Amino acid sequence: MPLNVEFVRSQYLVFQNSETAQWAFFENACGSYAPRQVIDRLSYFFQFTKVQPYDPFPSSIASGEAMDDGYRCVAELLNADEDELTLGPSTTLNFYVLAQAIRPTLKAGYEIIVTNQDHEANIGCCELPLSWSKKIALDDL
DSSP states (O other): OOOOHHHHHHTOGGGGSTTTTTOOOOOOTTOOOOOHHHHHHHHHIIIIIOSOTTSSSHHHHHHHHHHHHHHHHHHHHHTOOGGGOOOOSOHHHHHHHHHHHHGGGOOTTOOOOOOTTSOHHHHHHHHHHHHHHHHHHHHTO
């Protein structure tokens, strides 16, 4: 089945606005425009279920169920099991946690290659542990 580009575009409110419909948005780490379905879900969340999930009252139960639904949807999209996923609040924090997880495995001579073309959110978490390793190596002299 061919991709129905007009249907896809119709899901994004930004393309319904005459001032923004003429532009192509290739955004950076701050995010990009969301489709109508995401806006609707976020609107519902901010109005009714912005509470700690899984507590024993209706909005908290609904909040937990929405989180569980999110894991199920992403797992299905990626053809993965839910327990193979880690969803976090941002790319920056997710990369930071990953960098901290691999930090103990780094040994002298290992390299993590980053470029000045990468966004700080993607490389800062790698540069910080490397700077710690360099400091430790200097302290050992």
